[in-house]
Amino acid sequence: MSEELLNLTLHVWRQDGPNASGRFETYQAKEITTHMSFLEMLDVVNEELIENGKLPIAFDHDCREGICGTCGMVINGVAHGPQKLTTTCQLHMRQFNNGDEIWLEPWRASGFPVLKDLVVDRTALDRIIQAGGYISIRTGSAPEANEMPIAKAIADHAMDAAECIGCGACVAACPNASASLFTAAKISHLSLLPQGQAERQDRARQMVAQMDAEGFGGCTNHGECEEACPKGVSLRWIARMNRELVRSMVKADTPIESRKR
Amino acid sequence: MQRALTLQQTTIGKKVIMALSGLIIVGFTIGHFLGNLNLYLGPEAMDGYAEKLQSLPPLVWGTRLVLLFALGAHISSALSLWARNRQARGSRYQKRKDLATDYAARTMYWSGPILLLFIIYHLLHFTILPAHPGEVYRNVVEGFQDPLIASVYIVGNVALGFHIFHGIYSAFQTLGANHPRYNSYRRDAAIAISAAITIGNLSFPIAVLAGIVTL
Amino acid sequence: MELRSNEPTGPIENRWDKHKEANKLVAPANRRKYTVIVVGSGLAGGAAAASLGEMGYNVKCFCYQDSPRRAHSIAAQGGINAAKNYQNDGDSIYRLFYDTVKGGDFRSRESNVYRLAELSVQIIDQAVAQGVPFAREYGGLLGNRSFGGAQVSRTFYARGQTGQQLLLGAYQALSRQIEAGTVEMFSRTEMLDVIIHDGRARGIVTRCMKSGKVSPHIADMVVLCTGGYGNVFYLSTNAKGCNCTAVWRAHRHGAAFANPCYTQIHPTCIPQAGTYQSKLTLMSESLRNDGRVWVPRRKEDVTKRPEDIPEAERYYYLEERYPAFGNLVPRDVASRNALYVTNDGLGVGPEVDGERRGVYLDFGDAIGRLGEQTIRERYGNLFDMYERITGDSPYKTPMRIYPATHYTMGGLWVDYNLQTTIPGLFAGGEANFSDHGANRLGASALMQGLADGYFVLPFTVGNYLGEVRTLPPLTEDHADVIGxxxxxxxxxxxxxxxxxxxxxxxxxxxxxxxxxxxxxxxxxxxxxxxxxxxxxxxxxxxxxxxxxxxxxxxxxxxxxxxxxxxxxxxxxxxxxxxxxxxxxxxxxxxxxxxxxxxxxxxxxxERFSYVAAWEWTGNPGEPRLNQEPLTFEYVKPTKRSYK
Incomplete structure (x- = not known):
């Protein structure tokens, strides 16, 4: 519980808008206590910038408890920064030392255009879910919940895959800016459960096709995504997605675009 | 962009193609290495083995066609993914730290082209423009006695080792073989196969340079 | 202002059915002629937008986040109540209704609460069918736990992320409708005003948070599911972006605001560590099952390391003051007592603005009794989270906790149909005041959000549109819109x-x-x-x-x-x-x-058994108070006692 004061040098990516060219700017963060969260450190820098009549650093954040998936920046070359299994908002300054230089960059991917500074547009991930990341069940028409027993191990697996918070760190960390881990987590979550079987094949094809259409890269099995993932979503789901896709393509009896909704 | 319609149009499909074609090539490489062990049995064995193969044109040409097709598929998928992956990043990171990527994985885009050049050289050297047609043993030993040529083979085979290490490991993942209980074997298998082929292949030029295998 | 609750009468268990039967309907072919605006994409908004889209209405859904999946419903940890009685411990719809009315300290509307308990059962069915991976038993059936001192196990949960999984279920349903074209989604778009025309809510004015463009959106009606106002305290467990702008703008146009003073304080949050602090983090209440709450007896000891304070010098104030319930007294009692002991100068932890606001939650005894492994299994995630934030390990030194604002029971006044006092303006979820009275039971917020979104609003929206039939056309060049x-x-x-x-x-x-x-x-x-x-x-x-x-x-x-x-x-x-x-x-x-x-x-x-519905008068200091009297036919008001 000891408290220390840090003086830090920040090199921050500043970009005025989606079409503007960006640049790094350097700021000093003075007398930062080690109990602050990383984003609180940025709040302090920003408040000073505003009071001095300058533009604060734009960054995305919301719940600040590591679950909403809004925050995220690349800190010294690592998505969400140096602490494993930790989102940017849950990173605390005790992970840094006095005098450190910190480089802050946005998620860089063609699928995530920069909106401003460290804020990127991740709606591509929403569109991947829209392509089939759901079970089609009409409100009010669900059968009694306990009618279909699901083995505990299967339910636990599905939950492992469902832990994804959609922050996009996997894309940011991947050398190819691939959204495989994100897409695979949802395909796996739903394909594991009996409720997800009816749409299983269509789902895999549609979601993968959308993932590609968004301009994300392909998976080259480096494993950077798994390391960067704040929720520990496993690479095994990518292997599962690959199986699901091949199976659905081999078995497909309807052309992919002709699906009726 | 339009959503993809067929397996090979997807990034995953392309990787599946790379994995399958890669496995075919690795399979051939193993056979190729085992055949080359004849080198240690002397000129008669080696040349006899070559003659025996040549006497079976359907096998030779069948293998060549399959390999050519596999290599073509492997390379075209690789190029297509490479172009796509470069584009997917957009702007580059000023700072970037790899957390999981090993040397082999990081250098795939280098070891691949090096291997291609090596294969072309290797084919020209022994198959298309051999110094002494029909005398396989002599061609090999004479060739490897030249340190420059031997070093080309050494570099080529080191590249091969790294490439197939990541390739084999990666193929398991691409083809969907990932289960926590067996995952450690994936890596072990990749290390074992790539190490056996590389060390075995490297032993030929080294044995010649060291004077263990002579004319 | 006349407050008409529009509650059905008769036996309470038939009221919702009776109400639905009397509902006006819109024929399927006519639904696409109506545009419904839903503001907010959390459990209530997301579920309502998805369900209305699926029914065939033309839905426009708005959220300030970059994706509808990020609404703060996602942060709910504990679980969701439902009167399924899977555990055979005597639970029933009536008992859940009874507990909720009592838990709300007799300040809620009986009809609404009964409906909530009734719908709870359907919510679980719906969520399971959507693929929400609830915890299960080895036999494959759904698991339950007892939550927040309830005497039955009626809480369904998905690890410590129940809110996340339920929200993703609603988000996926919403995504399906977006793909189908029935819902148009506007993310990073903030609602800044309501458009009122001819006495009815007919649209909203938004600001695109990317471009700053201010635009009107015209519709046939507006549904606000914009969450609570806990951030009025600046520090709360809410997300940084949670705000009251949508409901407040509605209030300024004539929507009565009910019971704003009913706010819930959660006793087990991580205390403030400095003046710069931006939010407080909640730790599941389950920690009090094994942790003992104490402060030093003497002021001189507050700066000592807790390990150095001998047993006799520790003041286990909850155990001493409430021998029967001890550390498990209800949320508000635990919270207030933490306030009192820290007011007395016995608070521990860092000094912020000259005060020490923290009390110990000590697992030393529990670790000694059950072993570290058992404690790790029960609370491992929470301990890790605590250590990430504070740098201290609760295995070695007591946690420090302090209460923080967590939920707001007050909100826009709504009738049984969830309609505010502005015709055509509805409110669901935490944004309305309806079901929790003066206090909310644990694991009931998710239940209410989803009940409103999936099962109440889809009916009552149809009823409203069926009643009004055709509204006069309104275009963007009308003075009301331009204004x-x-x-x-x-x-x-x-x-x-x-x-x-x-x-x-x-x-x-x-x-x-x-x-x-x-x-x-x-x-x-x-x-x-x-x-x-x-x-x-x-x-x-x-x-x-x-x-x-x-x-x-x-x-x-x-x-x-x-x-x-x-x-x-x-x-x-x-x-x-x-x-x-x-x-x-x-x-x-x-x-x-x-x-x-x-x-x-x-x-x-005698004097206060009413809903205080405040009416805007133009001067924030002088609102007009309207009262909706509360009557209790089924659950007779009694006094709480935890001594």
């Missing part, structure tokens, strides 16, 4: 161009939060509330004079977004204090120091 857009643009300009800009909006928000937290927080009194009512208008004037926003309004400008929200919190904060002052009794989350008996809240059913 609303201009008012929003003017307000943006006013914020951007304060006469004497000095401080960022955060500066004022912190000050406002401090006033409300100390004077209208866990424990309130007349003097403090009157003081707050003098201070808030002054600070508000200072805000409008000195707020400093750099950049322009025509771009992504997070400072401007923040400023607009803070401006509305000022007015809502004042109303909260007024409501707390007016309610001369203690009930649920509202505790007035003058109205207690041996430390227990003293309700005054």
């Amino acid at each position: 609303a857009v201009e008012a929003v643009e003017e307000r943006v300009q006013k914020l951007m161009n304060a006469p004497d800009p000095k401080h960022a909006p955060e500066y004022f928000h912190r000050k406002l939060g401090r006033i409300i937290w100390t004077k209208c927080g866990m424990s309130r009194n007349k003097e403090g509330l009157e003081e707050a009512l003098r201070e808030i208008p002054k600070l508000r004037d200072q805000f409008w004079r000195e707020v400093k926003i750099t950049g322009s309004g025509e771009e992504l400008n997070q400072t401007l977004e923040r400023a607009g929200r803070v401006a509305d919190f000022f007015e809502l904060g004042e109303l909260m204090c007024l409501d707390a002052l007016k309610r001369e009794e203690s009930c649920g989350g509202h505790f007035r120091e003058e109205y207690e008996e041996n430390g227990e809240a003293l309700r005054d059913d």
Whole structure:
């Protein structure tokens, strides 16, 4: 519980808008206590910038408890920064030392255009879910919940895959800016459960096709995504997605675009 | 962009193609290495083995066609993914730290082209423009006695080792073989196969340079 | 203002069915002719937008986040109640209804609460069918736990992420409708006003948070599911972006605001570590099952390391004051006692603004009794989270905890149909006041959000549209629309161009939060509330004079977004204090120091058995109070006692 004061040098990516060219700017963060969260450190820098009549650093954040998936920046070359299994908002300054230089960059991917500074547009991930990341069940028409027993191990697996918070760190960390881990987590979550079987094949094809259409890269099995993932979503789901896709393509009896909704 | 319609149009499909074609090539490489062990049995064995193969044109040409097709598929998928992956990043990171990527994985885009050049050289050297047609043993030993040529083979085979290490490991993942209980074997298998082929292949030029295998 | 609850009458178990039977319907082919705006994409908004889209209405859904999946419903940890009685422990719809009315300290509407209990069963079916991976038993059936002191195990959960999984279920249903084209989604879009035409809500004015563009959206009706106003305290467990702007704008157009003083304080949060702190993090209440709460007996010991304080010098104040319940007293009792001991100078942890606000939650005994492994299995995730934030390991040293604002029971006044006092303007989820009375039971927030979104709003929206049939056409060039857009643009300009800009909006928000937290927080009194009512208008004037926003309004400008929200919190904060002052009794989350008996809240059913629905008069300091009397036919008011 000891408290220390840090003086830090920040090199921050500043970009005025989606079409503007960006640049790094350097700021000093003075007398930062080690109990602050990383984003609180940025709040302090920003408040000073505003009071001095300058533009604060734009960054995305919301719940600040590591679950909403809004925050995220690349800190010294690592998505969400140096602490494993930790989102940017849950990173605390005790992970840094006095005098450190910190480089802050946005998620860089063609699928995530920069909106401003460290804020990127991740709606591509929403569109991947829209392509089939759901079970089609009409409100009010669900059968009694306990009618279909699901083995505990299967339910636990599905939950492992469902832990994804959609922050996009996997894309940011991947050398190819691939959204495989994100897409695979949802395909796996739903394909594991009996409720997800009816749409299983269509789902895999549609979601993968959308993932590609968004301009994300392909998976080259480096494993950077798994390391960067704040929720520990496993690479095994990518292997599962690959199986699901091949199976659905081999078995497909309807052309992919002709699906009726 | 339009959503993809067929397996090979997807990034995953392309990787599946790379994995399958890669496995075919690795399979051939193993056979190729085992055949080359004849080198240690002397000129008669080696040349006899070559003659025996040549006497079976359907096998030779069948293998060549399959390999050519596999290599073509492997390379075209690789190029297509490479172009796509470069584009997917957009702007580059000023700072970037790899957390999981090993040397082999990081250098795939280098070891691949090096291997291609090596294969072309290797084919020209022994198959298309051999110094002494029909005398396989002599061609090999004479060739490897030249340190420059031997070093080309050494570099080529080191590249091969790294490439197939990541390739084999990666193929398991691409083809969907990932289960926590067996995952450690994936890596072990990749290390074992790539190490056996590389060390075995490297032993030929080294044995010649060291004077263990002579004319 | 006339408050008509539109409750059905008759036996309580038939009321919702009877009401539905009498509902007006819109034929499937006609539904696409109606446009429904849903603001907010959390459990209530997301579920409502998905369900309405699926029924065939033309839905436009708005959220300020970059994706509808990020609404703060996602942060709920514990679980969701449902009267399934899977555990065979005597649970029933009636018992859940009874517990909820009692838990709300007899300040909610019986008909609404009964409907909530009734629908709880369907919610679980719906969520399971969507693929929500609830915890299961080895036999493959759904698991339950007892939560928040309930005497039955009726809580369904998905690890510590129940809110996340339920929200993703609703988000996926919404995504399906977006793909199908029935819902048009507007993310990073903030609602800044309601468009009223001919006495009805006919649309909203929004600001695109990417471009700064202010635009009108016209519809046949508007549904607000924009969450609670806990961030009025500045520090709360809410997300940083949670705000009251949508409901407050509606209030200013005539929607009554009910029971603003009912706010829930959660006792087990990580204490503030410094003045810069931006939010507080909740730790599951389950920790109190094994942790013992204490502070040093002597003021001199508060700076000592807890390990160095001998057993006899530790004051286990909950165990001493409430021998029967000990550390498991209800949320409000645990919270207030933490306030009192720290008021006495016994608080521990770092000094913030000259005060130590923290008490120990000690697992030493539990680790000694059960072993570290058992404790790790039970609370491993929470301990890790605590260590990540504070740098201390609860395995080695006691946790420090302190109460924080968690949920707001007050909200827009709605009738049984969830319609506000503005025709065509509906409110669901935490944004309305309806089901929790003066206090909310644990694991009931998710239940209410989803009940409103999946099962109530889809019926009542149809009923409204079926009743009004065709509304007069309204176009963007109508004076009502132009006026609303201009008012929003003017307000943006006013914020951007304060006469004497000095401080960022955060500066004022912190000050406002401090006033409300100390004077209208866990424990309130007349003097403090009157003081707050003098201070808030002054600070508000200072805000409008000195707020400093750099950049322009025509771009992504997070400072401007923040400023607009803070401006509305000022007015809502004042109303909260007024409501707390007016309610001369203690009930649920509202505790007035003058109205207690041996430390227990003293309700005054004679004078205050009503919903306080405040009406905007144009002056934030002088709202008009309307009362909706509450009657209890089934659950007769009784007194709580935890001694």
